[in-house]
Amino acid sequence: MAQGQRIERLGWLAGWLAVPALGFGVYLSIFWAPEDFMMGNVQRIMYVHFPSWIATAISYLTAFVCSIAYLIKRRPTMDYLAHAGVSVGVLFNTTGLLTGSIWGRPTWGVWWTWDARLTTTALMLVIFLGYLAVRSFLEDPEARARIAALVATIGFFTLPIVYQSVKWWRTLHQPQSSPNTVDPDMVVALRVMFVAFALLAAYLISRRYALARVEGERERAELQAEA
Amino acid sequence: MESTTGFTVAAYTATFIILGFYTWRVNRLLARARSQSGLR
Numbered sequence: 001m002a003q004g005q006r007i008e009r010l011g012w013l014a015g016w017l018a019v020p021a022l023g024f025g026v027y028l029s030i031f032w033a034p035e036d037f038m039m040g041n042v043q044r045i046m047y048v049h050f051p052s053w054i055a056t057a058i059s060y061l062t063a064f065v066c067s068i069a070y071l072i073k074r075r076p077t078m079d080y081l082a083h084a085g086v087s088v089g090v091l092f093n094t095t096g097l098l099t100g101s102i103w104g105r106p107t108w109g110v111w112w113t114w115d116a117r118l119t120t121t122a123l124m125l126v127i128f129l130g131y132l133a134v135r136s137f138l139e140d141p142e143a144r145a146r147i148a149a150l151v152a153t154i155g156f157f158t159l160p161i162v163y164q165s166v167k168w169w170r171t172l173h174q175p176q177s178s179p180n181t182v183d184p185d186m187v188v189a190l191r192v193m194f195v196a197f198a199l200l201a202a203y204l205i206s207r208r209y210a211l212a213r214v215e216g217e218r219e220r221a222e223l224q225a226e227a
Numbered sequence: 228m229e230s231t232t233g234f235t236v237a238a239y240t241a242t243f244i245i246l247g248f249y250t251w252r253v254n255r256l257l258a259r260a261r262s263q264s265g266l267r
Contacts, residue, residue, distance in 0.1 A: 091245070091249050208253055214266050217266050
């Protein structure tokens with residue numbers, strides 16, 4: 001079976017598994033997990049906020065690994081996968097920032113603040129939006145893939161900075177929680193949502209990859225016809 | 228403490244609208260690209 005078909009089949013499987021996982025996860029998050037004694041119901045935003053960041057990390061990691069693979073082997077498949085990883089990463093980066101902002105308003109009193117965690121995540125989004133912009137500006141497919149791979153490789157290093165930001169700087173955003181300090185029912189709901197969002201990210205990466213592959217093959221055929 | 232349920236509903240709604248829209252759009256673009264190019 002061709003590699004492209006294998007990626008798409010795995011993507012379909014992830015998509016079909018993501019649907020019940022998301023339904024079950026939302027049920028656990030809203031109806032089963034206990035209400036936070038300090039924040040009340042608004043704390044339930046955690047079950048979509050935190051998994052958004054897990055999906056962001058998976059997507060950008062895919063883009064990083066595939067970009068390095070492209071720079072070494074120059075296989076178009078790696079470029080298509082990297083493009084898909086960044087597109088889906090930007091999507092979950094956006095939902096992570098948005099849900100964080102909605103959570104921030106009732107708990108911090110502001111929609112946005114230039115806190116180190118928030119600023120670094122916004123910077124990460126801007127860098128990967130820059131990746132998509134670079135792809136749309138460059139016409140030569142090889143130069144586009146090469147420069148985009150460099151941007152994704154360098155841009156990926158914002159991810160550990162985002163992760164460490166709450167430790168390196170004094171921030172309004174809380175540091176990482178441990179499952180030991182959280183109610184076990186909350187941990188279960190959160191883990192189900194992690195799996196659901198990871199499956200959804202895998203499905204979306206496979207669909208975006210398929211789109212990038214069809215567009216790439218069409219472009220290559222057009223260039224060959226012109227030559 | 229004032230009720231914050233509205234913020235929770237807004238966060239879930241926004242997340243699933245965005246994710247649903249992206250899923251619909253990428254599938255639509257893929258179907259269109261395949262039908263125009265004849266590629267699978």
